[in-house]
Amino acid sequence: MKINMKKFADWFDDRLALTPIFKYMTHKEVPQHEHSIWYYTGSSILLFLFIQIITGIMLALYYQPTLEGATSSIERIMTELPLGWLVRSVHSWTATFMIAFVMIHLLAIWFTKSYRKPREATWMTGMMLLVVSMMFGFTGYLLPWDDLSLAATKVGTNIPAAIPVVGKWVTQFLRGGDDVTGDTLTRFFIFHVCLMPLIIFAVLAVHILLVQKEGMSVPLKDELAKKKVPSLPFWPNFVLREVVIWLLLFGILLTISLAFAPSLGPTADLMAPAPEGVKPEWYFLFLFQTLKIFPANMGPVTGEFVAVLIIVITVVIIFFLPFIDNKPETKKGKVFTYLGVIGVVYAIVFSIWSLL
Amino acid sequence: MRLDNPYFTRRKFLNSLLGGWLGAVAASFISPIVKFVWPPYKEPDEVKLVFADYSGMQPGEVKNFVWGVKPGLLKRAQDGSFIAMVGVCTHLDCNVQWMPDKKQFFCACHDGWYDENGTNIAGPPPKPLRRLETSVEGEDLFVRKPGVGATT
Amino acid sequence: MRKTRILFCLVTASLVLGPFAAAAPQAGTSQDKAQIEAAVSGQNPPAQEAKPAPLPPAAKKPAAKKAEVKRTEPIVPAYSGIKERMAVIVFFFWLWFAIAVLIYFLRLWIKEADRVYWAKYYEPEESPRKDNPMAPVLGD
Numbered sequence: 001m002k003i004n005m006k007k008f009a010d011w012f013d014d015r016l017a018l019t020p021i022f023k024y025m026t027h028k029e030v031p032q033h034e035h036s037i038w039y040y041t042g043s044s045i046l047l048f049l050f051i052q053i054i055t056g057i058m059l060a061l062y063y064q065p066t067l068e069g070a071t072s073s074i075e076r077i078m079t080e081l082p083l084g085w086l087v088r089s090v091h092s093w094t095a096t097f098m099i100a101f102v103m104i105h106l107l108a109i110w111f112t113k114s115y116r117k118p119r120e121a122t123w124m125t126g127m128m129l130l131v132v133s134m135m136f137g138f139t140g141y142l143l144p145w146d147d148l149s150l151a152a153t154k155v156g157t158n159i160p161a162a163i164p165v166v167g168k169w170v171t172q173f174l175r176g177g178d179d180v181t182g183d184t185l186t187r188f189f190i191f192h193v194c195l196m197p198l199i200i201f202a203v204l205a206v207h208i209l210l211v212q213k214e215g216m217s218v219p220l221k222d223e224l225a226k227k228k229v230p231s232l233p234f235w236p237n238f239v240l241r242e243v244v245i246w247l248l249l250f251g252i253l254l255t256i257s258l259a260f261a262p263s264l265g266p267t268a269d270l271m272a273p274a275p276e277g278v279k280p281e282w283y284f285l286f287l288f289q290t291l292k293i294f295p296a297n298m299g300p301v302t303g304e305f306v307a308v309l310i311i312v313i314t315v316v317i318i319f320f321l322p323f324i325d326n327k328p329e330t331k332k333g334k335v336f337t338y339l340g341v342i343g344v345v346y347a348i349v350f351s352i353w354s355l356l
Numbered sequence: 357m358r359l360d361n362p363y364f365t366r367r368k369f370l371n372s373l374l375g376g377w378l379g380a381v382a383a384s385f386i387s388p389i390v391k392f393v394w395p396p397y398k399e400p401d402e403v404k405l406v407f408a409d410y411s412g413m414q415p416g417e418v419k420n421f422v423w424g425v426k427p428g429l430l431k432r433a434q435d436g437s438f439i440a441m442v443g444v445c446t447h448l449d450c451n452v453q454w455m456p457d458k459k460q461f462f463c464a465c466h467d468g469w470y471d472e473n474g475t476n477i478a479g480p481p482p483k484p485l486r487r488l489e490t491s492v493e494g495e496d497l498f499v500r501k502p503g504v505g506a507t508t
Numbered sequence: 509m510r511k512t513r514i515l516f517c518l519v520t521a522s523l524v525l526g527p528f529a530a531a532a533p534q535a536g537t538s539q540d541k542a543q544i545e546a547a548v549s550g551q552n553p554p555a556q557e558a559k560p561a562p563l564p565p566a567a568k569k570p571a572a573k574k575a576e577v578k579r580t581e582p583i584v585p586a587y588s589g590i591k592e593r594m595a596v597i598v599f600f601f602w603l604w605f606a607i608a609v610l611i612y613f614l615r616l617w618i619k620e621a622d623r624v625y626w627a628k629y630y631e632p633e634e635s636p637r638k639d640n641p642m643a644p645v646l647g648d
Contacts, residue, residue, distance in 0.1 A: 054389075058389065058392055058393060061393065081392060082388070082391045082392055083388050083391065083392055084392065086388075087392060
């Protein structure tokens with residue numbers, strides 16, 4: 001008995017009327033030019049997010065988010081459960097890859113100036129996604145509850161306290177009190193597993209919808225010259241190419257996870273002094289170093305306050321970049337390109353400096 | 357040889373190649389995920405108890421021991437030997453309790469009753485309490501799954 | 509054509525069965541890659557001691573101390589035997605072989621899709637074959 005797929009699709013279509021959406025998607029076209037390669041970064045991030053969800057659920061089946069159970073449950077995952085060490089390794093490395101690709105994606109959009117009209121909202125939702133991804137990384141880093149992650153979290157949750165008026169409340173909200181305790185661990189787990197996923201799905205839906213609605217951007221000079229850029233259909237041509245990229249990335253990810261599985265440090269001790277070599281994950285290193293170079297006291301305020309202020313102002317400026325760089329074809333636009341280069345150099349130099 | 361009007365087109369061939377491969381690769385990745393998600397915990401094959409704790413039991417007395425994550429029941433028979441049972445009701449897995457005055461095991465969940473040897477006598481339980489083998493070796497009292505020989 | 513089909517079946521079978529063969533030595537061991545280097549003497553052995561029944565005449569053994577497992581040594585992932593190391597290496601090569609095969613097929617499919625697109629198969633009106641009454645129509 002052959003099931004007629006068309007009848008099946010028609011049943012849904014009569015009730016949901018999704019056919020216009022599919023028709024629209026089949027007509028989506030992807031421009032082909034010298035910078036087309038950066039189009040692959042967005043879907044790669046989706047691939048990594050998908051892997052994180054799968055491995056995250058698998059880990060969460062056995063992980064216990066309490067002071068007593070956290071590190072021993074991860075011990076159990078790594079030693080007793082079949083291939084548990086690999087699941088944890090993949091989850092840890094995919095986090096690194098995902099945030100790296102988010103940054104590459106941001107830089108690609110920056111240097112091609114794809115945030116210009118009409119894609120300002122896409123840029124802003126993208127910035128929100130960047131912040132949420134880094135929050136994922138930050139909350140996840142505490143969950144093994146070993147000595148390094150405890151120290152990193154103590155430092156990290158102390159930083160908002162430098163903000164006047166609301167800073168202390170923010171720190172108390174993050175920590176579940178004034179200090180980092182078992183409550184912080186449980187709270188971070190809920191952030192990581194419930195709150196952040198909801199936020200990222202909502203913002204991601206808007207981001208992707210906007211991308212589909214506005215279409216793919218073309219390089220600035222082609223747009224100015226009103227040149228018709230040759231394009232490929234999204235389905236199936238571009239999707240097939242994306243699948244090739246996904247396979248390669250997946251292979252690289254698995255290889256690195258197999259070869260460089262992360263270890264688990266000694267159990268965190270709330271009474272013990274901070275261990276040597278405390279540092280956050282690599283994507284926070286440049287911020288960490290920025291905080292370190294400010295002196296303890298600068299006039300009436302702490303150096304930390306000045307540093308946090310500068311960082312927050314910079315993030316806000318970058319958030320509103322499409323409105324600041326509203327004439328990208330002029331000299332002002334070139335200034336922002338150079339600022340982007342300076343930003344990248346700053347981040348790399350400071351990250352390396354913090355490791356020395 | 358080239359057919360003039362092939363039924364099996366190149367497109368279909370490519371589709372089935374790729375689809376088949378993707379299916380095979382996906383299936384082989386599902387297997388480790390399944391192994392991880394389905395819990396590997398098993399019941400123990402044997403449990404070693406300290407005989408001194410139980411040597412003073414009177415005939416007809418029932419004591420508890422730990423069988424993995426379930427309660428075990430140890431009863432001293434009239435002739436001095438031990439009967440070991442898994443103290444879990446065969447109906448829907450609630451733990452049973454010993455009622456010394458009635459000399460019966462009672463399951464509070466759905467009013468199931470077992471006699472002093474574990475046979476189900478009243479209520480919904482379909483089978484008697486699961487038996488385990490005991491053996492005293494020196495200072496140790498071993499409780500084993502039936503059929504499992506000594507592993508020491 | 510027939511030879512290709514046989515080759516295809518053989519390679520598929522080996523590639524599907526490969527990971528199971530590699531996983532088999534792992535399935536036997538209950539302990540996987542990571543090894544506990546910590547001294548676990550502070551930890552109680554899995555509960556195999558008698559827990560006294562809550563009955564009046566029972567002689568109570570002192571209740572098992574709730575040990576605080578404060579692990580002081582890091583757990584570093586390591587192979588527990590040559591079999592595990594070989595399993596991982598076999599899996600590594602199988603993974604890249606499978607990816608290479610998949611990418612080979614995808615390239616064929618991409619070329620096909622591109623060829624169809626450039627030949628304007630889906631827009632017969634714009635195709636150079638629009639004047640040819642013998643040209644096949646969509647939906648073969």
